[in-house]
Amino acid sequence: MHIIDVNSQILKENSRIAEENRKLFDEKGLYVVNIMSAPGAGKTSVLEATIKKIKDDYKISVIEGDLQTSIDADRIGALNISSYQIVTGTVCHLDARMIHNALHEFQQDGNDILFIENVGNLVCPADFELGEKLKVMVFSIVEGAEKPKKYPVMFHAVDVVLLNKIDLAPYSDIDIELLKKNVLEINPTATIFPVSCSTGEGIEEWVNWFKKKVNEDKNRNK
Numbered sequence: 731m732h733i734i735d736v737n738s739q740i741l742k743e744n745s746r747i748a749e750e751n752r753k754l755f756d757e758k759g760l761y762v763v764n765i766m767s768a769p770g771a772g773k774t775s776v777l778e779a780t781i782k783k784i785k786d787d788y789k790i791s792v793i794e795g796d797l798q799t800s801i802d803a804d805r806i807g808a809l810n811i812s813s814y815q816i817v818t819g820t821v822c823h824l825d826a827r828m829i830h831n832a833l834h835e836f837q838q839d840g841n842d843i844l845f846i847e848n849v850g851n852l853v854c855p856a857d858f859e860l861g862e863k864l865k866v867m868v869f870s871i872v873e874g875a876e877k878p879k880k881y882p883v884m885f886h887a888v889d890v891v892l893l894n895k896i897d898l899a900p901y902s903d904i905d906i907e908l909l910k911k912n913v914l915e916i917n918p919t920a921t922i923f924p925v926s927c928s929t930g931e932g933i934e935e936w937v938n939w940f941k942k943k944v945n946e947d948k949n950r951n952k
């Protein structure tokens with residue numbers, strides 16, 4: 731009996747389209763950021779906090795991925811930033827084809843940064859390359875210090891981990907140093923920022939790092 735590994739075929743085809751997306755992004759000089767997390771960890775809140783701080787310096791647009799509703803795209807629209815909603819229905823992640831198709835309608839000429847907020851899910855989105863330059867994970871600290879060990883795939887795949895909701899630390903028994911240690915055990919090269927979108931703590935540090943990274947990577951591409 732010959733068993734076809736459907737999963738690896740799907741991922742292979744996805745990687746091929748992601749490469750096409752990457753070429754297109756490079757041609758347009760567009761810096762693409764894929765933001766992932768479990769539902770409710772704070773992806774849209776991080777986007778709002780980040781965009782407020784950088785929107786005078788860059789021309790930004792946002793693709794929102796959700797199972798249902800345009801609630802997050804509307805939140806971004808309220809910042810006067812153009813946004814495009816991909817409704818995935820039952821699919822628990824965005825894939826490269828969805829982004830490719832969206833770009834037919836959602837033109838990016840003249841834009842500097844495209845943020846993609848992935849579907850809220852701690853596992854599946856990490857497997858699907860979109861053609862992005864930077865992968866950012868938002869992790870709500872109250873989810874528990876052991877989670878990097880239990881759900882290593884996304885922690886392993888990303889460049890940056892934002893440890894969000896640190897304002898809630900006094901109300902939980904979370905050990906943030908242990909959480910950082912566990913993240914680095916899974917991904918020794920991850921850049922980690924403890925932040926709170928509610929109080930703004932740590933946002934300046936993250937945004938300064940991000941701006942520097944965008945400028946460095948863009949210069950390298952020239």
Ligand SMILES: Nc1nc2c(ncn2[C@@H]2O[C@H](COP(=O)(O)OP(=O)(O)OP(=O)(O)O)[C@@H](O)[C@H]2O)c(=O)[nH]1
Nearest residue numbers: 768769770771772773774775850894895926927928
């Ligand atoms: N206390 C506290 N609450 C926060 C913080 N950041 C976000 N929240 C709250 O957490 C909830 C979820 O935030 P969102 O930004 O919608 O999270 P999300 O990851 O975009 O959610 P989905 O797109 O549904 O997966 C909201 O009620 C936010 O107000 C934070 O730093 N501290």
Ligand SMILES: [Mg+2]
Nearest residue numbers: 773774802847
């Ligand atoms: Mg959201």
